[in-house]
Amino acid sequence: MTTDPGLPLQVSGLRKSYPAGRTPVVAVDDLSFSLRPGGALGIVGESGSGKTTTARMLVGLERPDQGEILVQGTPLAARTRGRAARLARAKAVQMVFQDPYLSLDSRLSIGATVDGVLRLHGSLSPSDRAARVRELLAQVGLGDREAAALPRRLSGGQRQRAAIARALAVEPTVLVLDEAVSALDVSVQAQVLNLLSDIRRDTGIGLVFVSHDLAVVRYVCDEALVMYRGRTVEHQPVADLLASPRHPYTRLLLASVPRLGWNPDAIAGQRRDLAATDTPAA
């Protein structure tokens, strides 16, 4: 892989396996992609396809067996020693998880949570920090009332927006979202999706958006990568992927989306055929 400091994220030959009996389970196998500045990549797949393991490797929660992750041309430290290295990695990649109730500290107000991040990562004075907290929360549509509230006083959508504000406080190069809208009610999900497209437009942060929902990926991302049993089976611009899916699994995934005139019997048959072939050849 040629190192390109102009690219927010470059991933090459990433592999992760877990011990399981005699033969280890390969969760992610030879994954490579790069993200252009301001780009958004959707990683799509079913449970067990390796998409969450990928997200966790990108933020350093899992260590890859092989392969390299470069953020703006600099390798992401596989192991961090000391405060400076940890802060540097946090600055490179931030993550928003599926369940904002579990990922926010239940004893801290939303404002205090964001303030804590600014205190760790910057040298702003307390009054400048307060102004920045207000600005960050306003960016995700939260006001002073929400800033003073504990996470449990907020709705799911508000909590998820607070989690996004906390991630943005670090001003990361790359933001990884792992099923970040799946747990939200439909009417609330749209608020967060619009927020993500605004963030793309206004900040130029690179997004890696992990999801099982192709329609949501189409809305947020310009490219999509389909994973199946740990392997990349297809990587295309979203529009092309939806218009002319090449891999049988991508076609199955598209057919599986419920709509009027849907034929679940045919999809079930298609799925059995795919399982019988057993080879995720691209």
Place this chain on the structure above:
Amino acid sequence: MPLLEYEALHVALPGMARPILDGVSLSVAEGEAVALVGESGSGKSVTARAALGLFPDGAETGGQVRVDGAELVGADAATLRAVRTSKASMIFQDPRAGINPVRRIGDFLTEQLRLVGGRSRAEAEARALELLGAVGLPDPPRHLRQYPHQMSGGMLQRVMIAGALTAEPRLLLCDEPTTALDVTTQAEIMSTLRRLQRDDGLGLLLITHDLDLAAATCDRIYVMYAGRIVETGTAAGLLAAPRHPYTAGLLGSSPPLDGPLTRLVPVPGTPMSLAESAPGCAFADRCRFVRPGLCDQAPPALAPVGTGLVACHRAEELTALGGPATAPDPATPALAATPALAAPATEENR
């Protein structure tokens, strides 16, 4: 006579600002697939559980719920037992939460067949094998000896459907049966449920938050908001021309998989919790068509509009304008001429 019939079902918990269910009426006929769609806290699961005579602890109940003619509100233990063991069964979202992890699939399936059905062990096993085959599992004899952890979520959900069928019910209540599963697995489960409904004439009540899934798999849809049915109609009719602003809002909130991609119009605010109440329409403070003086006075009743029923004070007026999905935004000059129509700006109205 419908297989399942609710008439003005009312369920309230003391100390809450509003009832959990406020006058819910719906019906499911033999061999019919009906969906009840709503967001979290709308009361859809409470509605489904009422069909088994299960009500929240300490709840005040009113109205009627009949399964195959048997009244369940205030029913005695014998009636409840009769309905639960032979008329209606329920399938839940998380199959792993409903099965003992240290017992084999075979034990799980034969228990009811032997205890309630009065079959011998051999007869019960033969029936369990039949049922595992009926729900489309590939190797019934092997599955009978497996433990829950040896099966995927999709396979285990089919075991749960087989378990629900041991009672030989006429009615299947499915509470978000595919929400925890992959989309490709969802199709398999829905295909199994549809086959039971079509071939064996079971009545199906599908509880879901997914309007598209409801429309794809059911004949009729009820949309629920804050404990009330706000709209009902045929799946095709409701999807093509939603009449209630909430239904239109739900449809406008999900990005489309094809066609032009425009900015989503989210429903502002959040669904109403049990700690909140409204004197008028519960959806009024999130509705872009709200008219003060009309919508905040009394809750709207379900009334016929087009081919369905809608509970909205302005349903006929909005239908005349082309329906809430396509009616001009109240902020546009044509409508803003009536100042009362202007949507209040909220911080979440973005």
